[in-house]
Each structure stands twice: as C-alpha cells, then as structure tokens.
Amino acid sequence: MMTQSPGTFSETNSAEVVSARHAACPNARLATVMTALIRHLHNFAKEVHLTQDEWGLAVDFLTKTGQISSAQRQEFILLSDALGFSMLVDAINNRRPAGATENTVFGPFHVADAPRRQMGDSICLDGKGESCLFEGRVLDLDGQPIGGATVDVWSDNADGFYDVQQPGIQPPGNNRGVFVTGADGRYGFVGIKPVSYPIPDDGPVGQMLAHLGRHPYRPAHMHYLVTAPGFQRLVTHTFVGGDEYLTSDAVFGVKASLIAPYQRLQGQATQWHAPFDFVLAPT
Ligand code: BEZ
C-alpha cells in the first residue's frame, strides 16, 4: 500500500519527513525507536528555539565527551547518569514486586574479576578508614534463604577513590570482593564505612554540572551486585543514613528503601555495623 508522502522538508513537518525515509526499515523496533527519537528531538529544538550557536556548543560538548572516553573512562555513561537517564532506563526495566530490593545505578567502577573472598574476610587492603561489618541474608520473596548467591561488593576508600581510579596508589582489589552465600543465605564481610565522593568531574560532564550550578557528589554508599540462578540480577547500593548528599545525589541513585542503618559499635575492634537483607525477585 502506498502511504501519503509528507512532502519536502519544512519547519512544520520536519520530523515526519525525516521518519518517512525509514519507512522500509526491516527492523520494526529500530523504526519505532528512531521515529520517536526524531519526533522528540525536533520538538525539543522547536520548543527552545535552538540557536545555531547553541547547537554548535552541543556538538562541541558531544565531541569532547567522545574524545575523553576510553576503556577506563566512559564519559557518555557519566552523562547519562548525571542527566538521570541511567536511573530512568533502570526503573523502566526493573519493575519489581513489593518486598524485592530495589535496583540503583551500576556506576563505572565495578570490576568483572574482583577477588573471591571467604565469608567474614576484610575487603579493606589499605588500612584506611573506619572499619564496618556488613552482614545480612539473601532471601527470596517468601523470606527463604538463597544459598549459592554471589554477592559482589565494591566501595571507595577513605579518601573517596575506588582502587581502579588510583592504580599504583591503592592495592588492586582494595575495598572490593566476591562472596558466595551458604545454605543459610548469609553474607558477611568487613569493609570501611564508605565516604561521599565526587563523580569524575574533570571532563565535559563536570563542566556541564558546574555551568548548571550542580555539585558532583554522591552520598556515601556500598555497591552490591547480587546474583543467583532463577532470580533477577540485583544491582544496588546501601547508602549511609544521614549523609549530606542523600537528597542531591549527582546521579539520582538514592531510594529511601536503600538507606541503611549504619550503627556505631562501642568497645569493639570493628567501629560500625551495617546490617542489610537483600530480597531477590524471581526471573
Ligand atoms: C558510582 O557510584 O560508583 C558511580 C555511579 C555513577 C557515576 C559515577 C560513579
């Protein structure tokens, strides 16, 4: 069937003209996504009456975002994080039943082959910071323990940097480790009470935040990636209650259910206790 041509390009029909060009696209999903993207992009330019200079600045910004990106640094993900887009895509794709632990942003500092450790081990290798016992259970929605769950954890050190940000300064594997729960679903390890830190802000994303009058800080948190066969992958944090950046996280990762009761321990070698149970939703 022949469809009506939208005619030649004009300010009024610009999005329709551009999208008509991919009418023969064999990938229906790609066509749907591109049609919506083009519509929103064109409407955006019309809404703000984008000037030529502003578009030039935007192209320059995106060029620099690409140029600073490398195997070690992904500035486009940082941009997505800082615009709240990573958290939105995460929310759309991880709608969980009530009672299941919520996801939050993955961040760029996970390491795929972090050291495997024994339950109860310390992950802190540089001796800095206030020690904290992290412990709890991995449970299903009925409250039953999940044995054999992998609990992959990582945090910054007391100076606010991840080991991968300071090669040669921090020992590799500092403040990270992988644990596997036993039949009781329990995990436990000693780390440090994390501290708030700025996301990498020496590139275009940092400049964007400065121009917008935004700070680059994240509230203190411990990262968790919890996986078990038959259950949805959980990417989350526990946030330190009372942190000054809980209401202004640079990447919008805070959820009330993830603010953990970090408790001060008196008269013990370990200074803090951060209990938290993770509840996994079935796949
Ligand atoms: C992080 O928590 O490690 C993180 C998340 C998003 C951007 C930068 C860092």
Ligand code: FE
């Ligand atoms: Fe982090």
